[in-house]
Amino acid sequence: MRRGRHITLRDVAALAGVSSRTVSNVVNGYANVTEATRARVQRAVDELGYQPNVLARNLAQGRSGQIAVVVPYLDTPYFAELLQGIIRAARTRGYNVLIDQTDGDRAHERELITKRSHRLLFDGVIFSPLGLSQAALADRDPTLPLVILGERVSDGTFDHVGIDDVTASRQATEHLLDLGRTRVAAIGDQPYETGEAAQLRTQGFREAHRSRGLAVDERLIIRTPRFNRLDGATAMKHLLDLPEPPDAVFCYSDLVALGAIHTLIARGKRVPEDVAVIGYDNIEDGAYSNPTVTTISPDKEMIATTAVERLLLRIGSRTPPPGLELRAPHQLIVRESTAGRG
Amino acid sequence: MRRGRHITLRDVAALAGVSSRTVSNVVNGYANVTEATRARVQRAVDELGYQPNVLARNLAQGRSGQIAVVVPYLDTPYFAELLQGIIRAARTRGYNVLIDQTDGDRAHERELITKRSHRLLFDGVIFSPLGLSQAALADRDPTLPLVILGERVSDGTFDHVGIDDVTASRQATEHLLDLGRTRVAAIGDQPYETGEAAQLRTQGFREAHRSRGLAVDERLIIRTPRFNRLDGATAMKHLLDLPEPPDAVFCYSDLVALGAIHTLIARGKRVPEDVAVIGYDNIEDGAYSNPTVTTISPDKEMIATTAVERLLLRIGSRTPPPGLELRAPHQLIVRESTAGRG
């Protein structure tokens, strides 16, 4: 299988005239090696061009040096941008990232954290679940270090990193109300078990109305199966067909917003004059679209870094630390879809 | 539920009353196992909930069961969409995908295919290089199975999968000329070693003019460092500031096109009435933007599948197969940015 012999610890040891264990100590920078031996070994390492066999090391240590990141869809810009940060953060800490895309398949999501065999491929998982039920979470491998992104309140056995969805959504809605809009719609509600994120946003949407002393027109809260362009486009069509269509829309993702805007333009509506639109996630698309999209911008870099750090902490500790609720900051970015052209 | 200790082949062997080697044979579905033993072993496997240790298997076999995919940027929709296909294709063939993002760092790209230690983490690489020089390719680990995406003619030691960039670019340009446009610009040229893809597109651009008996105005060929929105936006500004601005633009990626359109709209130009725009890649954004973007659509699914298949073939064969040039089909998709609102 191997073409050409590899250079092993033993080869180096032979050349340096020490035991292979000592070479290992040098290579790994362990303490208690005299400068003399260290130098001698180092010279042998250089001369032979020795490079450690990661597989063997992993087997011996019972760890893999890899973490898995599980996302529903890779081509969703939000996940792609987040992933980018995670990969960067993991690499600087000596970890490789294994990407798993579930295609929103719940069975697959479940299997990933349940099956033991995977356990050896990665030391921990950062999970951005689409439809992970509480049950699946409950009967997961309890030794698997886990950090969850998006919305899913921690039960104390894992960390959860996200932004304050309720507050952010309230701010988004208030922004629309502050423009003087009176019929504000919401696109993206998911009133069932696996739609926690959506529900928190709906909650913020309601709170904004309440705080202004306004009633929510339930017909203006539209459910969507996911948060992509098509969902936004379809939902917007439905809204425009109402007897009293909205004059503003809070979309639960920027993709939804882009889809909604697409429909509005196609129907000859002006954005924001006829209908103001706000999104969520601050993906790059929204900064270049026509019109550009007002949005809630979560601090993705911070989410990524925090997730990786907490996970590695979990991996590193004998007794798992308590599961934390970690909040990254967010901010409202106002662009043309609510403010109009400059 | 056993905590701590894993269940090994030996445990199963003991329970089934056979040797561990036989259990291995059963688990791996090797031939020459009688139905009786197979059943007995299987029962033991099920009873104990045995799951093989991938690490150990890999070490013993000297392979990792993983392939690496190297892309410059994850948040470029084109790569994300491609990756999605690659991950899917690899998984169905029992391979995991390790993602490496180079951030366009050439040193990193180089190191990835040069360093031997990585060799053990993955059995092969699918590479979408940004700036991989011929030299770096030349002194790579010659035993590393390699498939390259994008533009980079094979030197016979690896496979190359892509579409026919010259033809596609010629078609794109001809489409603009067919609309009666007389001053067609090109955004994205990269006339230096690592810009092969760009150069092929420029070549197609020129061929289209030649085939129509038209001269190319060199001032209308704009260089950009990359192919993203910002590049497109900047280049378009430059073009609009020319004494005789173009009435059509061939952009070397959809992102560039979206950036260019952004600038056009901001400057009060109508698309396509004043300036027609065509992109390249057919990313989802272009189907929902305002206006929607005419584009060259490569068959991404086919590119992904082909790349994975060729790579696994390479990994599997003792004597490496000859490096092939593989062409996936493409097609022109006409949308609003050249055809106007239907």
Add this chain to the structure above:
DNA sequence: CGTGCTGTTTGCAGCGCTGCAAAACTGTGG
């Protein structure tokens, strides 16, 4: 009843590394 054949099962070594504990060295003080 041995001989050869095919098909099935097994034992052993070893992939290349690290954990562990013992061994071999220091150097110090009595």
Add this chain to the structure above:
DNA sequence: CCACAGTTTTGCAGCGCTGCAAACAGCACG
């Protein structure tokens, strides 16, 4: 010169699996 503590180095076992070749069937045939 010995006992003792501290530092450095070593040997060995073993992580859990598979490659290899040998051992052992079972069967047909002479």
